[in-house]
Amino acid sequence: MTKKAEKSFTPTGFVYKSTTLPEATKKDHKKLGLTNDDVIALFREMFLQRRFEERAAQMYQKGKFGGFLHLYIGQEAISSATNFVLQDDDDIITAYRDHGFGLVRGISAKAGMAELFGKATGCSNGKGGSMHFFNADRHFWGGHGIVGAHIPVGAGLAFANKYLDNGRISISFFGDGAVDQGALHEAFNLAQLWKLPAIFVVENNGYSMGTAVERHTAAEIYKRALAYDMKYEIVNGMDLFSMIEKLQEVAKDVRDNSIPYFLEIRTYRYKGHSMSDPGNYRTKEELDEFKAIDPIERLKTYMLDKKVLKQDEIDSIMDEVNKEVLDAIDFAEESDFPAEEELYKHIFSGDELVIHDHK
Numbered sequence: 001m002t003k004k005a006e007k008s009f010t011p012t013g014f015v016y017k018s019t020t021l022p023e024a025t026k027k028d029h030k031k032l033g034l035t036n037d038d039v040i041a042l043f044r045e046m047f048l049q050r051r052f053e054e055r056a057a058q059m060y061q062k063g064k065f066g067g068f069l070h071l072y073i074g075q076e077a078i079s080s081a082t083n084f085v086l087q088d089d090d091d092i093i094t095a096y097r098d099h100g101f102g103l104v105r106g107i108s109a110k111a112g113m114a115e116l117f118g119k120a121t122g123c124s125n126g127k128g129g130s131m132h133f134f135n136a137d138r139h140f141w142g143g144h145g146i147v148g149a150h151i152p153v154g155a156g157l158a159f160a161n162k163y164l165d166n167g168r169i170s171i172s173f174f175g176d177g178a179v180d181q182g183a184l185h186e187a188f189n190l191a192q193l194w195k196l197p198a199i200f201v202v203e204n205n206g207y208s209m210g211t212a213v214e215r216h217t218a219a220e221i222y223k224r225a226l227a228y229d230m231k232y233e234i235v236n237g238m239d240l241f242s243m244i245e246k247l248q249e250v251a252k253d254v255r256d257n258s259i260p261y262f263l264e265i266r267t268y269r270y271k272g273h274s275m276s277d278p279g280n281y282r283t284k285e286e287l288d289e290f291k292a293i294d295p296i297e298r299l300k301t302y303m304l305d306k307k308v309l310k311q312d313e314i315d316s317i318m319d320e321v322n323k324e325v326l327d328a329i330d331f332a333e334e335s336d337f338p339a340e341e342e343l344y345k346h347i348f349s350g351d352e353l354v355i356h357d358h359k
Contacts, residue, residue: 016206081243098143102133148181158198177208237267
């Protein structure tokens with residue numbers, strides 16, 4: 001049973017409370033089928049996303065690149081749990097807050113940072129930028145900048161998987177602002193009519209740009225599933241093991257029975273909607289409340305308590321990740337911009353796309 005957000009006002013919306021999140025799972029990593037090495041790898045992956053985003057923000061502020069930049073800081077447990085639970089050939093598609101999914105789905109820090117810098121060595125050859133990370137080899141079908149427009153594409157991926165009878169599923173991520181778009185309802189309707197093996201996921205971080213969720217959505221978001229008789233769950237997105245536990249259950253149900261599922265993952269972003277957003281619509285107390293349940297710090301504490309790693313071993317991993325991201329910045333700085341003739345390539349489907357894998 002979850003509680004609705006308390007209706008006390010910030011300057012532009014309701015206070016978003018951590019009490020709206022379901023309780024974290026009581027299961028430890030071994031009961032979820034994870035080894036110690038799995039936990040360590042997941043911690044490293046989550047910390048890589050955090051450090052990549054923090055350095056990306058610094059580079060943006062230094063004027064190294066421009067345009068839009070939507071950071072995933074605070075939501076790393078979602079992408080890491082998804083990549084851990086799903087098969088390597090299951091299809092993932094998301095909106096413009098896409099760096100975390102790109103990093104867990106095979107895009108190196110170097111290729112990601114170079115893409116932000118608009119360099120030819122980027123994961124989309126420098127043509128996509130922040131909102132269009134993409135790795136077809138690992139079935140990551142990109143970040144998409146038009147709110148809600150990719151949700152039917154996620155349904156289409158599931159339709160293809162069902163048509164080909166290949167045993168794969170698709171999972172589509174979007175923000176709470178996208179649930180008010182008509183595209184979501186069209187996709188939900190067809191997914192349920194055709195019984196598509198699709199998981200639709202709203203990463204509800206409390207705010208659609210700067211508007212509190214209770215001011216832009218008439219009912220709690222998970223209830224969107226009720227109109228289509230679709231299965232649904234509410235998940236604690238600030239806890240890695242809660243995410244893994246629920247995704248294991250849902251992915252098996254979707255794969256075994258070829259049915260769609262809707263997940264409302266309640267999470268939080270520490271930064272503004274994008275780099276141009278100072279986040280004045282929320283209080284410092286609200287931000288501190290969610291930082292107190294930070295998914296990376298929670299996992300770090302867990303590893304120490306369970307003696308998975310010692311503090312100096314954790315520090316060593318963090319130092320290694322810090323160096324990896326700094327090396328990625330150097331790589332991006334030193335890489336070339338795309339040549340002028342590249343403007344005319346990749347317009348038609350027959351054009352060959354060079355995939356950069358910078359380890």
